[in-house]
Amino acid sequence: MDKRKIEENFFKTIMIASSLIILFTLIFILVSIIIRGLPAMNLEMITRTPEGGYYLGKEGGVLNAIAGSLYLGIGSTFLAIIVSLPVVLYFNVYAKKRSKLVSAVRFSLDILWGVPSIVYGAFGFIIMLFFGLKTSLLGGIVTVALMIIPIMTRAMDEVIRMIPSELLEASYALGATRFETAFKVVTRQALPGILTALLIAFGRGIGDAASVLFTTGFSDNIPHSLLQPAATLPLAIFFQLGTPYPEVQQRAYASAFILICIILVVSFVSRILTKKLSKYVVK
Numbered sequence: 206m207d208k209r210k211i212e213e214n215f216f217k218t219i220m221i222a223s224s225l226i227i228l229f230t231l232i233f234i235l236v237s238i239i240i241r242g243l244p245a246m247n248l249e250m251i252t253r254t255p256e257g258g259y260y261l262g263k264e265g266g267v268l269n270a271i272a273g274s275l276y277l278g279i280g281s282t283f284l285a286i287i288v289s290l291p292v293v294l295y296f297n298v299y300a301k302k303r304s305k306l307v308s309a310v311r312f313s314l315d316i317l318w319g320v321p322s323i324v325y326g327a328f329g330f331i332i333m334l335f336f337g338l339k340t341s342l343l344g345g346i347v348t349v350a351l352m353i354i355p356i357m358t359r360a361m362d363e364v365i366r367m368i369p370s371e372l373l374e375a376s377y378a379l380g381a382t383r384f385e386t387a388f389k390v391v392t393r394q395a396l397p398g399i400l401t402a403l404l405i406a407f408g409r410g411i412g413d414a415a416s417v418l419f420t421t422g423f424s425d426n427i428p429h430s431l432l433q434p435a436a437t438l439p440l441a442i443f444f445q446l447g448t449p450y451p452e453v454q455q456r457a458y459a460s461a462f463i464l465i466c467i468i469l470v471v472s473f474v475s476r477i478l479t480k481k482l483s484k485y486v487v488k
Contacts, residue, residue, distance in 0.1 A: 340422030364398025
């Protein structure tokens with residue numbers, strides 16, 4: 206048999222096996238969580254907040270953690286894109302090619318991407334102490350935004366770098382300014398990739414526990430102000446699993462399933478929007 210054919214079949218087998226491992230891992234995680242959390246899965250879990258003695262097996266749900274997670278994820282993602290998008294557009298439209306400043310910032314972002322989330326939590330806690338702030342939803346949003354800015358920025362940067370340079374040159378040739386090219390051409394072409402970056406950042410933000418442990422705090426109530434502490438699903442899972450009561454531990458797995466469902470819904474909506482926006486992309 207031809208040596209090249211053997212190599213092709215070998216690597217094809219590895220790719221198929223890797224894909225199956227990822228698929229079965231997802232299925233295994235979902236099945237394990239559903240089986241363990243099924244006894245606690247009911248409408249009360251998503252429609253009620255914890256009541257007295259909840260962590261001792263009494264009545265209530267995790268509506269406070271669902272609301273807190275959504276507030277935290279949406280707020281931090283919104284704050285992060287306000288910072289990330291202008292930076293990325295500067296890298297790819299305004300800055301000179303092979304700029305040392307851009308290379309240094311990209312290198313810094315790569316380092317920040319790898320910093321553990323607990324370090325961001327400690328840094329956010331230091332900032333809060335400096336300004337005299339207590340644990341609050343605002344503190345969590347700012348801390349999580351700092352954590353996901355490197356992720357979002359580098360993800361969008363790689364997408365925008367794939368846009369053909371001829372498209373930008375054509376825009377300039379038609380009399381467009383750099384600002385018009387950045388927001389009417391580059392951003393429009395990169396919209397599917399920007400949505401993917403938003404999803405990655407949102408998923409990281411809503412599912413992290415370490416960065417909000419010291420900054421967001423925890424509360425059995427739904428926050429009505431940015432200065433109030435807020436519960437999140439990851440912390441709710443952590444506290445529920447820490448109890449010695451089996452029924453409360455089952456609620457932890459039910460909470461984990463709710464968190465996964467939120468991520469899946471966001472993923473499906475993102476894919477639908479990506480397909481609709483892809484028709485505007487020049488291929």
